Amino acid sequence: MEINYQNFIEALILDTHPMRRTKSKLKMHYYIGLEHLLRKCEENNEYTSARLKQYRNVLVGNTDVPKLTEKECKDVIYSLVNSRIRPWRKKYRYWLLCDIALIIFDEAKIKRTVTCLKEYLNKRQALEIENLQTFLFNNVEIPKTIMFTKDLVEQFRTNRDFAAKPEKRYIVTANVSAGKSTLINAIIGKPLTRTSQEICTGNLCYIYNKPFEDDVVHLAASPLNFNASYNDLANTERSVVSSIASHFRMTHSTNRVCIIDTPGVNSAINRNHKKITRKVLKEEIYNKLIYVLNANKLGTDEEKEHLQWVAENVTKEKVVFVLNKLDDFKNIDDSVEESINGVKSDLNAMGYENPIICPISSYFAFLIKLKENGEQMSEDEIDAYNLYFKKFSKDEYDLSIYSSTIDSNTNETEQVKMEKRCGLYGLEQVLFGGES
Numbered sequence: 001m002e003i004n005y006q007n008f009i010e011a012l013i014l015d016t017h018p019m020r021r022t023k024s025k026l027k028m029h030y031y032i033g034l035e036h037l038l039r040k041c042e043e044n045n046e047y048t049s050a051r052l053k054q055y056r057n058v059l060v061g062n063t064d065v066p067k068l069t070e071k072e073c074k075d076v077i078y079s080l081v082n083s084r085i086r087p088w089r090k091k092y093r094y095w096l097l098c099d100i101a102l103i104i105f106d107e108a109k110i111k112r113t114v115t116c117l118k119e120y121l122n123k124r125q126a127l128e129i130e131n132l133q134t135f136l137f138n139n140v141e142i143p144k145t146i147m148f149t150k151d152l153v154e155q156f157r158t159n160r161d162f163a164a165k166p167e168k169r170y171i172v173t174a175n176v177s178a179g180k181s182t183l184i185n186a187i188i189g190k191p192l193t194r195t196s197q198e199i200c201t202g203n204l205c206y207i208y209n210k211p212f213e214d215d216v217v218h219l220a221a222s223p224l225n226f227n228a229s230y231n232d233l234a235n236t237e238r239s240v241v242s243s244i245a246s247h248f249r250m251t252h253s254t255n256r257v258c259i260i261d262t263p264g265v266n267s268a269i270n271r272n273h274k275k276i277t278r279k280v281l282k283e284e285i286y287n288k289l290i291y292v293l294n295a296n297k298l299g300t301d302e303e304k305e306h307l308q309w310v311a312e313n314v315t316k317e318k319v320v321f322v323l324n325k326l327d328d329f330k331n332i333d334d335s336v337e338e339s340i341n342g343v344k345s346d347l348n349a350m351g352y353e354n355p356i357i358c359p360i361s362s363y364f365a366f367l368i369k370l371k372e373n374g375e376q377m378s379e380d381e382i383d384a385y386n387l388y389f390k391k392f393s394k395d396e397y398d399l400s401i402y403s404s405t406i407d408s409n410t411n412e413t414e415q416v417k418m419e420k421r422c423g424l425y426g427l428e429q430v431l432f433g434g435e436s
């Protein structure tokens with residue numbers, strides 16, 4: 001499926017939409033007006049349909065939208081945007097423009113739709129609407145007279161600025177079950193990509209950050225799903241490429257980021273997985289490659305083979321190594337450092353002069369973020385969290401000592417302390433740090 005990235009990564013909060021406070025009949029009229037203007041002036045577009053569905057949910061709920069004739073629709077719009085007997089309704093034409101902008105996002109298309117809206121307005125009103133249109137595309141303070149548009153205009157502007165940022169792309173690779181998907185979920189702070197003890201990721205999964213939290217997950221499916229539940233994500237077809245957009249709960253960055261999950265390369269059952277991953281490692285454009293090593297399976301022939309392949313096929317400066325699953329590492333006190341040194345000397349031998357190696361427990365990191373953000377956790381997850389919390393409170397499990405950039409701060413919360421100790425904080429700093 002071809003994705004329009006700017007529309008796909010757009011965040012939108014409708015829970016606080018000003019029309020929600022109005023009467024049901026008015027909300028229905030507003031929805032009819034919005035839909036009519038968009039359908040009339042925008043080519044039939046699946047993004048518009050997916051967005052309209054969100055508006056429909058918020059404004060109309062399960063009530064059927066009556067089928068109106070062209071003339072009836074026009075009358076509804078007139079009564080909304082240009083009512084002589086209800087002058088306070090002028091707000092609605094401003095909100096309509098904001099909503100049109102938020103739905104179609106593209107400047108030229110917005111202009112085209114605004115031309116349709118202007119058919120209903122007199123000269124002075126049309127001019128006011130044109131003014132608002134320019135506010136969407138500059139950063140001028142919103143005048144007091146139209147303060148009621150502030151929330152919607154600001155949402156538009158934040159999305160606009162975010163979409164204009166260059167995108168940083170990260171790709172994750174490893175052997176089967178090293179914890180690639182778990183690590184990605186830990187960075188994002190949500191269970192967006194499937195994880196399992198069995199071979200799990202079956203094709204590429206592109207996950208895009210959104211500019212702010214709107215509690216909505218976008219899934220590029222057919223039809224486009226702008227209200228995907230974690231269940232929907234878990235039930236997508238494994239063997240096809242998938243694309244997801246959601247706000248990332250990253251510690252150090254608000255950047256525009258795309259993380260690409262890949263299948264493990266050593267699946268004996270499905271040889272195609274190796275082909276898929278190696279092809280994308282060679283052909284995709286990315287800033288960094290995150291190579292995940294399972295600390296409990298270091299030095300296997302399969303590991304050596306993939307490391308060698310990456311050394312020969314990927315620019316060395318792009319690679320960040322992650323030593324994962326250190327929570328159930330045996331003899332933790334003397335061997336984390338030894339393992340890091342062992343990995344380092346293997347990598348030196350492959351031509352990496354000064355490899356970056358970040359030790360981590362991805363699973364604990366993931367649980368910390370779930371808890372921190374008030375996500376629902378299963379009983380098993382709560383038990384595991386408590387167990388790891390105890391473990392990582394011990395100094396011999398403090399992985400932050402392997403990061404040169406972490407300062408400890410006595411005022412920090414327990415959560416931040418644990419993020420540092422489990423290795424996530426240091427890794428995020430390496431990947432995204434120093435960027436705003």
Ligand SMILES: Nc1nc2c(ncn2[C@@H]2O[C@H](COP(=O)(O)OP(=O)(O)OP(=O)(O)O)[C@@H](O)[C@H]2O)c(=O)[nH]1
Nearest residue numbers: 176177178179180181182195196200201264362363
């Ligand atoms: N104890 C522990 N378990 C982990 C950690 N990271 C991942 N796991 C577990 O390891 C198993 C595999 O994790 P995934 O994230 O699915 O691994 P993957 O590399 O994406 O696997 P494939 O997609 O099949 O290649 C799951 O049961 C995870 O819960 C960790 O840091 N500690």
Ligand SMILES: [Mg+2]
Nearest residue numbers: 180181200201
């Ligand atoms: Mg996976």
